[in-house]
Amino acid sequence: MGNTRRFYFFLFTLLVALGCSTDNGDNTSEEGMEEVLPPALKNTQVNVFVGEPVDWLLELTEAGKPMSGPNYDFVYDSEDRLIESVIINISNGWDFSETRRFGYENGQLNSFAFSSFLSSDGIAIIPGDILVNENVIEHQFFEGTHIVRYTFLDESFTYLTKLEYLDLDISSEPYNYFEFEYDDEFLLVECREYKTNNIVGGVPLWSIYEIEYDDKINPYHYAFRNFHPFVFGFLKFRQDRDALNLFEPYLRRNMRYNVTRITRTNQFSGSVFSWEYEFTYNDENLPLTKIRSLDDGTIFDAETYEYYETP
Numbered sequence: 001m002g003n004t005r006r007f008y009f010f011l012f013t014l015l016v017a018l019g020c021s022t023d024n025g026d027n028t029s030e031e032g033m034e035e036v037l038p039p040a041l042k043n044t045q046v047n048v049f050v051g052e053p054v055d056w057l058l059e060l061t062e063a064g065k066p067m068s069g070p071n072y073d074f075v076y077d078s079e080d081r082l083i084e085s086v087i088i089n090i091s092n093g094w095d096f097s098e099t100r101r102f103g104y105e106n107g108q109l110n111s112f113a114f115s116s117f118l119s120s121d122g123i124a125i126i127p128g129d130i131l132v133n134e135n136v137i138e139h140q141f142f143e144g145t146h147i148v149r150y151t152f153l154d155e156s157f158t159y160l161t162k163l164e165y166l167d168l169d170i171s172s173e174p175y176n177y178f179e180f181e182y183d184d185e186f187l188l189v190e191c192r193e194y195k196t197n198n199i200v201g202g203v204p205l206w207s208i209y210e211i212e213y214d215d216k217i218n219p220y221h222y223a224f225r226n227f228h229p230f231v232f233g234f235l236k237f238r239q240d241r242d243a244l245n246l247f248e249p250y251l252r253r254n255m256r257y258n259v260t261r262i263t264r265t266n267q268f269s270g271s272v273f274s275w276e277y278e279f280t281y282n283d284e285n286l287p288l289t290k291i292r293s294l295d296d297g298t299i300f301d302a303e304t305y306e307y308y309e310t311p
Contacts, residue, residue, distance in 0.1 A: 038286055039307040040064065041223040048301045062308050064223045081109075108132060145169050158254060159186060175203065187213055187255055197268075208265045213257040216285045219305055220253035258287060275300075282307075 043059040059067045066074050075084040087098045103111040113127045131138045135155050139148040147166040153159040159182060164174040174194075181190040188211055195206040263274040274295040279287045290303040 037222055038217050038219070038284060039310050041219040042306045042308050044219075044303055044305050046301055046303045060223060064226050077104075149174075160188075173203070177203070185256075187211075187257065205267050207267060210263045210265075211259055212261040212263075213255065214260050214279065216258055216279065216281055216287065218253070218256055218258045219286055219307070221256045224253060258290070 040062045041060055041064070042062075043057065045058075046056040048056075056071050057069055058072065059069055061067060065076070065080065066072065068074050071088055073084075073086040073088070074082060077083050081102070081104060083102050083104075085100050099115045101113045102109055109130055111127075111129050115126070126141060128139055128141045129144070131140065135152045135157070137150045137152075137157070140146070145168045147164075147168070149162075149164040149166065150157075150160060151162040151164075153161055159180075161180055162177060163180075164177040166172070166174050175196040177194050179192045179194075180188055181192075183189045190211070191209040192205055193207040193209070194203045196203050197206070258277065258279055260277050260279070261274060263272060265272050276293045276295070278291045278293070280289045282288050286307060287305050289305070292300045292302070294300060
């Protein structure tokens with residue numbers, strides 16, 4: 001039973017989307033001056049080339065709210081809070097979908113139910129609770145015995161400082177966790193992953209990830225500015241197979257610039273692996289295309305961007 005629960009716990013954490021949307025302030029800069037925003041992201045399409053080709057199209061309103069389409073279905077309440085999201089994938093005769101339903105109390109997201117459907121396996125449902133304590137957010141599963149804990153710099157939930165995975169049936173200490181380091185522009189530049197190692201014992205440093213950026217506008221940084229950064233920082237809209245697949249959407253959307261390279265160094269073997277991101281831009285320094293490749297030159301996927309016209 002323990003192995004089965006651990007499997008579904010990992011499945012959930014890889015696929016879970018966090019869907020509470022709230023106003024996140026006005027459109028002013030830190031100096032109090034009105035900020036001039038770039039053209040809003042209208043849609044983005046991802047073409048995956050590794051394995052069976054997959055195309056994912058996401059369309060957004062000009063205010064940045066994701067819209068239902070061929071691969072997605074979003075349901076909002078009267079306050080524009082996400083109450084249900086569905087991701088649909090049909091390929092090679094296999095039907096796969098992920099459904100998340102969210103509950104709120106006193107304006108705060110406090111519960112959800114996650115279910116996945118694969119035509120060969122049927123439906124797996126994982127209910128869970130969400131607890132918020134100042135700058136810490138916890139997802140609790142299996143009657144609170146499995147926990148994903150997010151610790152942020154402050155209660156704006158913008159800058160993640162630690163991500164922990166706990167199985168209280170085994171230990172009160174995390175068996176896997178990540179620590180995040182930012183530069184003076186609050187760009188995430190390094191992540192240290194610690195993971196249980198039964199050979200050496202304990203939870204030693206496993207891998208170090210180093211992240212590099214361009215100096216151009218990240219369209220996702222502005223696309224979801226009207227919604228809570230914790231929610232839409234982690235919301236997964238498409239198949240995500242990146243090195244940082246547990247938190248890569250957050251990295252990709254919350255940073256103001258675009259990621260151009262991620263390098264992972266294994267602390268035991270010394271092996272180094274990297275992911276490269278090549279962009280083309282328009283005259284307003286917004287990306288038009290992004291090609292992601294592995295360090296051997298293999299093109300993994302390509303993403304295209306379209307924007308609303310400025311008034």
